[in-house]
Amino acid sequence: MELLKDGIDAYGIDISQCMLDELRAKAKAMGLEPKVSLGDMRNFKLKDKFALIIVPFRSFLYNLTTEDQLKTLKNFRRHLQKGGRLILNFFYPDIERMMSFGKESEDLIVTDKGEYGLREKSYFIDEINQIIETLAVVYKEGDVFWKGTYRYALIYKREFELLLRLAGFKKWEVYGGFDYRPLTSYKQEMVWIAENV
Numbered sequence: 001m002e003l004l005k006d007g008i009d010a011y012g013i014d015i016s017q018c019m020l021d022e023l024r025a026k027a028k029a030m031g032l033e034p035k036v037s038l039g040d041m042r043n044f045k046l047k048d049k050f051a052l053i054i055v056p057f058r059s060f061l062y063n064l065t066t067e068d069q070l071k072t073l074k075n076f077r078r079h080l081q082k083g084g085r086l087i088l089n090f091f092y093p094d095i096e097r098m099m100s101f102g103k104e105s106e107d108l109i110v111t112d113k114g115e116y117g118l119r120e121k122s123y124f125i126d127e128i129n130q131i132i133e134t135l136a137v138v139y140k141e142g143d144v145f146w147k148g149t150y151r152y153a154l155i156y157k158r159e160f161e162l163l164l165r166l167a168g169f170k171k172w173e174v175y176g177g178f179d180y181r182p183l184t185s186y187k188q189e190m191v192w193i194a195e196n197v
């Protein structure tokens, strides 16, 4: 939505029809017409090649297996123009949080500002294959607004570098936040910029 508001020619895909309907309804209320379609990041096929592909809000982590992670990265590369960029972000696996998974102390409020609040609790589904499940409760003005679970893969920096390499990327940078600060701690968000040279 922010891209459309700024007049940027953007195309969006999501695997969930509900999410697309929500976006269309919000856009309509603002007089905007989004170009979106139902698709899976692992295998969507579009005729266009793009100058930029962004994968916001840690969505890449929904690829739970190495096979799916590679499929997705290869598919993104197929849809990038020469010199085009892929930008995505996800958290560095936090050793301290992982140690407290499943304990009461892990029930932490991630956001509690403004109208909405978010409370999350995570536990391991499969420690060997680095898969966690997160129970999230979204509050609206103090009342439960949405409750659900989602599964994430944990991905380390060196692991993602190997994935990029295997998917055919030859040039990338990683930062420890959205302001280009260096990645120095496992408490930081990894922000990746890979170029299709």
Ligand SMILES: C[S@@+](CC[C@H](N)C(=O)[O-])C[C@H]1O[C@@H](n2cnc3c(N)ncnc32)[C@H](O)[C@@H]1O
Pocket (backbone or CB within 6 Å): 013, 014, 015, 016, 019, 039, 040, 041, 042, 056, 057, 058, 059, 062
């Ligand atoms: C954290 S939400 C981000 C929502 C929205 N795209 C945005 O930017 O505001 C993650 C989204 O990823 C979608 N998703 C999960 N697995 C996917 C897949 N394999 N391909 C495409 N979208 C997927 C979910 O349906 C969900 O809407």
